[in-house]
Amino acid sequence: MVKKWPDGPSPGLVAPRLRQSTEVRVSLAAMADGMGEMVWIAAGHSADTMPEAGAISDPGQADGCPDDGVAGDCERGGFGGTGAQFYKPEEGL
């Protein structure tokens, strides 16, 4: 039988390995404003308290596009549209 148990074939003889990293999650939450909206909300904040996009972006990039001479070409919102047609929040999972 190929190993399929997380702790080896004799559970209880070997200390369980960490299966969920609290430390990593905490570190993600602590830097939530740099991690994007999802982690910010997962860290217990509401979308209302999340920093505005301009506050997250570097100075001079308040439009959310790179300030490198091609900012005028930057486009957003081109992904997610098809899925939004199918997803119904009231369906839950």
Add this chain to the structure above:
Amino acid sequence: MYRRAMQPRADWPAQLDRIGLTYHSLDGGYWREDVAYEFSGSQIDCLESATASLHRLCVDAVERIIRDDRFADLRIPEEWRPRIIDSWERQEPSLYGRFDFWYDGMGAPKLLEYNADTPTSLIEAAVGQWGWLRDTCPEADQFNSLHERLIGQWGTILEQASSDLLHLVCLDQSDEDRQTVIYLADTANQAGWQVQTLPIEQIGWVPGRQRFVDRRNEPIAVLFKLYPWEWLCQDAFAGDLSRSSMLVLEPAWKQVLSHKGLLALLWEWYPDHPNLLPAFFSGSGECTAYVRKPFWSREGANISIVNGDQVLTTSGPYDAETSVFQQYMPLPRFEGWHPVIGSWVIGDEPAGIGIREDRGLIHGNQSRFVPHYVVKDVPVF
């Protein structure tokens, strides 16, 4: 295989909240631990063997679909095909997938479908039921090396990637998807990746640079998207994907494996395989009872079971005109509940199972997750 009554932990909601399984009580109770499924070691061997076997068949199937140009059978538009072929020829890596099995503990597991592109129920399978096992029956075992294998496979992908910055995205509306992505970010981070999560809607495209960027305008070199390829291919940025060098996970070649038409192709190529049910593109073959599954559908939507004069149908938003017909095999029944075994593949290896059960014969988004444990086989003298 038994369905056993169990004593729930007094603080189980808090335990699940703590690990990110925040959606445990949706729809009147998604997670339940007042029951659990018990397996023997030999039954787990059987599930593991079926998973490994089907994974090999599926990898071969991708090669064969491309070689024999079977895209038309799957109604995959011509403009989508080069991306699939290219990702296969580049051997772009895969993180994970989940087979859904009919299984009653006695007969061979039968493939119901392969969630190859955007499988969920991951936190509950990898972490939720593991915590339950440790708290509730630590003397028992569990078919579950998901967490370790995820970290291992992220490490393997990191070795092949051009950047150690990984962006992970999903639709912003789904709590389950969001938590799943954050859990995957956690495992990737433990494998050495720098991680960044964001709603998929916030991805930007810079035509002048021919690159995608995140909310902070960092280039996206490696993207994990919990968002199906068939949706991605219909989005406004779809055409820009081929102009970008961004590595996408799951890779585009997984698109043909998450397609229900795969069931008919597998049956055509491997008839009478013990883990397959007869399946066809048109008509029901010689099956007197069959299940009609749309090529692209999710969470049990737009499924029809036809058994003689009896027809059981679920509603949904998907196109049922293009469907596959699979022999109907009624799900086993345990105290009025019908379980389906979700068997995970991480990289190329079987990695564990998660079980969902429903009182109905068609599983959907309200089917409940139930933990499992494994006991040693009783020697037969």
